[in-house]
Amino acid sequence: MEHAESLLDYAFREIRARIQNGTYPPGSKLSTQEISDSLGISRTPVVSAINRLVAQGLAIALPRRGVIVADFSPQQLKEIIEVREMFELYAVKGAIQNIDYSGEILDEMEQVAKELAGIDSQNFNRATELEIRFHTLFVTLAGNSQLTKLYINNWNIGAMFQIFMLSKMPLSKHQPSFDQHLEIIQLLKDKNETALLEFIPYHLTPVYGAIEWIMRNGNMDMQDLFKIMLAKSEEKKL
Numbered sequence: 001m002e003h004a005e006s007l008l009d010y011a012f013r014e015i016r017a018r019i020q021n022g023t024y025p026p027g028s029k030l031s032t033q034e035i036s037d038s039l040g041i042s043r044t045p046v047v048s049a050i051n052r053l054v055a056q057g058l059a060i061a062l063p064r065r066g067v068i069v070a071d072f073s074p075q076q077l078k079e080i081i082e083v084r085e086m087f088e089l090y091a092v093k094g095a096i097q098n099i100d101y102s103g104e105i106l107d108e109m110e111q112v113a114k115e116l117a118g119i120d121s122q123n124f125n126r127a128t129e130l131e132i133r134f135h136t137l138f139v140t141l142a143g144n145s146q147l148t149k150l151y152i153n154n155w156n157i158g159a160m161f162q163i164f165m166l167s168k169m170p171l172s173k174h175q176p177s178f179d180q181h182l183e184i185i186q187l188l189k190d191k192n193e194t195a196l197l198e199f200i201p202y203h204l205t206p207v208y209g210a211i212e213w214i215m216r217n218g219n220m221d222m223q224d225l226f227k228i229m230l231a232k233s234e235e236k237k238l
Contacts, residue, residue, distance in 0.1 A: 007041050011049035014039055019058055019069055020128060026071035030059060056153055074215040080154060081207050087139055087151045088200050094142030096191045102141055106188065109137045113181035127178070134181050141188075177206055 015035060018024045030050055036043045050067050053059040061067050072080070099106060112134045119127050132155055139151045180203050187196045 007045035008048050008052075011035070011039060011041060011045045012052050015046075015049055015053060016058065019053070020132075022125070024069050026069050028069050029065070030067045030069065074211050078208070078211045078215070081204060081211065083154050084135075084151070085201060085204055087147060087154065088135065089197060091139045091142035091144075091147065091151075092193055092196050092200070094144060095138060095188060096193055096196070098141055098143045099188055099191065102143075105137055105141050106185070109134055109141075109181075109188075110185050112137070113185055116178040116181055117175075119178065138184070177203065 015024070015030070024030060030053075032043050032046050032050065035050075036046045039046070050059060054061050054067060058070055059067050060070050112130050116127065116130045116134065119130070136148070136152060136155065140148050142148075180199075184196070184199065184203070187199060
């Protein structure tokens with residue numbers, strides 16, 4: 001039983017990662033046989049893993065079509081980011097209270113932030129992994145396991161939009177946002193709750209800008225989008 005459960009967890013993590021990094025893009029079919037062959041395991045844990053993905057909203061079961069990777073409307077993406085912001089703002093107080101007792105979490109956050117600051121300009125998948133890891137650690141620092149679980153489930157979907165954004169522009173264009181993770185670390189070390197509550201919405205401004213652009217235009221001209229994202233970031237600074 002334990003072996004079967006570990007295979008299920010393995011299949012789930014691998015399929016989810018492939019969805020998040022764009023290997024299985026929105027609308028693509030999740031083939032049980034193909035996935036089981038690529039993972040070198042039987043179809044049984046793969047089927048169970050796909051069912052779990054359906055339950056979490058990352059995939060959709062369609063009659064006579066099988067299971068496909070979910071695609072989300074701009075409004076749904078906006079709601080996902082709003083929930084993410086709510087979780088992170090709620091986590092601020094607990095994270096600051098726990099910082100003296102969870103040095104290993106803060107150390108890992110700092111390592112992740114430094115790697116993001118020096119990320120290779122084409123390594124979109126790694127950038128997404130680091131972004132997810134940093135913010136998950138931040139919420140974990142608050143010490144509420146239920147909050148962390150809900151945050152991870154929300155990020156499962158949000159990560160797909162994250163990789164879409166990153167892959168449409170050189171990572172150098174995202175560098176200011178990547179560098180902000182080091183600022184978050186410093187605000188935590190300073191235990192500056194007020195500044196951190198103000199900084200988190202500012203950090204998410206480019207994401208909201210991208211979604212608003214898609215909602216208004218229905219497509220994405222990345223040059224124009226980037227100008228809007230920069231303008232919104234400057235507005236937040238003021």
